Amino acid sequence: MKLHKAERHQVKLRIGLSGPSGFGKTYSALLLAYGITNDWSKIAVIDTENKSASLYSHLGDFNVLSLEEPFAPERYNKAIKLCEDSGMEIIIVDSISHEWQGKGGCLELHEQLGGRFQDWSRITPRHNSFIDAIIQSSCHIITTSRRKVDYSLDKDGNGKTKVMKLGTKEITREGFEYELTVNFELLNDNHLVSASKDRTGLFSGKPEFIINSTTGQKLISWCNQGVSIDSIIQEINTCNSQEELKLIYAKYPNLSSELYPIIVTRKEILDTLSNQLISNNEIIKNLKTDKHEFSIK
Known part of the structure; x- marks a missing residue:
């Protein structure tokens, strides 16, 4: 254990994109990835969304790995490793929501064990291995996740219980956002985004905008500062x-x-x-x- 001088080294980006279906997560992720690498052939999409990535094949010759159910964490890990071994620079995981809530994902695996609180002791390490595969990857990683409306039960001034809409919530295990360099939230079907988390300082406090390849260029420029x-x-x-x-x-x-x-x-x-x-x-x-x-x- 010892102190050392803080320095910004070249890092691998961990970027999140979240939003409801139809808001442009896949399209935005592809433009972002191209801005980072400027080479479509170095981009791989792990597609769990019924081959939706192939709808954008006109953009460039990127690579697609179709991941079918069951969406167990280990299958995601294997897909990420395959992309790394194939020499990819950027991996788009589209989407991570299936690992949590999809067929064969963590929630279903938990239910199969009995759905008891203690059963999480067997599921959590498997989910954590998936998070580690993203964090420790030798590639830049862009993840997409679906969002759902989040509600709560509250009492009004008359003591009556009412259902209150709190906004939207990502469909993945709570806390994933803390692992990201930047997390973009798609706000509407016009593809406007805002940064709910930003370690780079490039987007914090800035007006809503539309992601394009220039966004990726800004991120890779920030990333390359420091000791290479x-x-x-x-x-x-x-x-x-x-x-x-x-x-x-x-x-x-x-x-x-x-x-x-x-x-x-x-x-x-x-x-x-x-x-x-x-x-x-x-x-x-x-x-x-x-x-x-x-x-x-």
Whole structure:
């Protein structure tokens, strides 16, 4: 445990888009993704919405992975891993609501176990593995989620119970928004959005707007500020001792998982060079000994 200097490194974006059906979540997500990567072929859509992503194939040659029921967390995890292994830069999970409320999703799995409170101890770790797959992904992730009207039962001034409309609520487990870099809420079928959460500061307090590729460009520009992974890798590759490698590893604690395999590879190279140097020194030493013995004879 120790303090370290706060720095903004290059990060992977975690963006949420939520809204009722027909408000343009998929279309907005695709425009956002293209603005980030500027390459349709590096975008993959994990489509749980009855192949709705294919309706926008005219936009560009993006990739689609159709995910059918059951919508268990593990199937989402497998789909995300497949996209990562295929060299995608951006994964659009459209939508995450099925993982929670869809056929074979967490709520149904909980009911199948009996629907008791203690049964969540078996479902929560599975849901958390899905959240971890998003958070720890090597790709930029855009998630979409449906919204539903949220109600409460309150008493009016006369003591009568009334149903009160509170607005809309995302169909996923409460707290997911806290994991996101930016969360956009689609407000109407004109595709206007506002940012309900914004760690970038780019959209907070700004008027409602329509997402387009420029929105993605702003986000990737913000994302690329700070120390880049490439520059740290160059720093690692110039190290000539294990002590130097340890210093770099300690210098960037927030990137430890990404840097660890690179540091291990550099250490193996240094170990190989060290062993070769020892071997060469032994050969030279033996040659000198042999020459000395020969001259004596």
